[in-house]
Amino acid sequence: MEPYLKKRRWKILLVLVAIFIGAASFQYTNWLAKKIAEEEHKSVAMWAEATRRLTSPADDPDDNMSFLVNILESNTDIPIILTDSARNIITTSNIPFQEKRKAQTLQNELKKMEQEKMPIEIIVSEHETQLIYYRDSRILQNLKYFPLVQISIIGLFIMVAYFTFNSSRKAEQNQVWVGMSKETAHQLGTPISSLMAWVELLRTQNIDPNLIDEFEKDINRLEKITERFSKIGSKPELQIEDLRKTVVSTVTYLQSRTSQKVQFDMQFPDDKTYKSPHNPALLSWVIENLCKNAIDAMSNSGKIILRLSDNNGQIYLDIADTGKGIPKSQFKSIFEPGYTTKKRGWGLGLSLAKRIVENYHQGKIFIKQSEIGRGTTFRIILHKVDFFNKNFKI
Structure with missing residues (x-):
């Protein structure tokens, strides 16, 4: 395959990779935006219901507690643990666990949440306080790492492009050297043949043989140089x-x-x-x-x-x-x-x-x-x- 066609194929491949990276980034950004929009819709609906209950004097405390649990369970993205003041777990949300190891898993998760975020207090009554422990949602974690992922992909793409074009440039240089070398070998062939004929003619003349021998050594050297040039590229x-x-x-x-x-x-x-x-x-x-x-x-x-x-x-x-x-x-x-x-x-x-x-x-x-x-x-x-x-x- 000619170097030009190779270079053209590499350029097309790099353009396709760039289009793929752009399309994937666009799709992922849209997915994140859609998820955030869904969570915001849920939050607004909950705020509306909470406002209605605050302005309604007939609400039963047990009903309010049920509503709080409903808010926590309706959350589909933020890991949450609700405890009483003694840190006894009341309910959880978005924390995967195996039933056999449920208690240990939840306690480990609770310790992590304590280190990451300050818990939110909920005063249920004069004698009862509850705590909400939580950490960053999956969406927020994706948003944090998304720029790093993008930079890494772009960096990788730049490295691939650099090495590709560098290899292409070296291949072009090699082709120039090979062409120049073979052409030089071809051009040297004719005068070397002529010089060899002149040496044979000089041997028939009354000339110092030592001078002819030295002359012949240089011609042999030219033949070696021609051989070197002809071998470049093979x-x-x-x-x-x-x-x-x-x-x-x-x-x-x-x-x-x-x-x-x-x-x-x-x-x-x-x-x-x-x-x-x-x-x-x-x-x-x-x-x-x-x-x-x-x-x-x-x-x-x-x-x-x-x-x-x-x-x-x-x-x-x-x-x-x-x-x-x-x-x-x-x-x-x-x-x-x-x-x-x-x-x-x-x-x-x-x-x-x-x-x-x-x-x-x-x-x-x-x-x-x-x-x-x-x-x-x-x-x-x-x-x-x-x-x-x-x-x-x-």
Whole structure:
């Protein structure tokens, strides 16, 4: 499916989710309003009856008591317990209980009500006082939590929308990189073929063979670069190789094409190998890219140290330089597409390096440490063969 169609489907889905949230919120608000209206109607009817009884001198006290109980029982939402002055329960309303545990349940509920609300006194006679204990109705509780629920749903919707559009943006960036890489590989193919033909012609001439060999090495290097670009966007083949061999091969090539003011120091144990499933061509490009960035940071004069170590199924490759360093605020942003401090270039080098290490090799790449004016150390973490085979598929 084309990225455009995927993006369009996500937009439609998000619009439908937004409509659903709005409709559900509207329906729930209407339900609450209807319930409140019903309760208000009951209250007004009770007030009317109470007013009639207060203005009627012929009312019997027993009849008034019956009317009070009727008011309490007609309540369908507010939990209420009516007691005498000694806190003996007379009647209850809207308190669910099991018949076997009725007494215990009501006593527990009474304690909760005492803590939440002050009871309302009812003077029945000169010698008798009753108390009404109550707490918030279900409708009031819904009204309290409704804004929080709405904010949570809206927040969740915003998060989903953000991650969706972020994924869509990354997918578009990936498509740009893939298209650009394959087009670059295609364009390099013709001049490389031509250069190879020129090398064969030069071999028939009276020219120093060493110069032709160096010329051929650079053409082979161009072929590797073309191969790297052609593999961007497709899953590369991982080979079980000694990472040390890949590092040495890359540094050896760079040394002969770098200023003599730049020193390469490879600090590897002599008696160890670092077998790891990796693609030598792509990983060599990552190492080369980090080294060239280090050379730029050192203004073509300084020292690059490459260290290999291992621990708990992982292999660590540290590449340190004596350059100008990187501020901590930029530790993450330097891996973003388009980030660059150079006057030339598109700022895709470290972004593609991260993609190669983390997406293709299931590893990690990050700045281990950096100090302004003293240098930077990048760390690449890859997996040993046994660990990789247990957790990933080649």
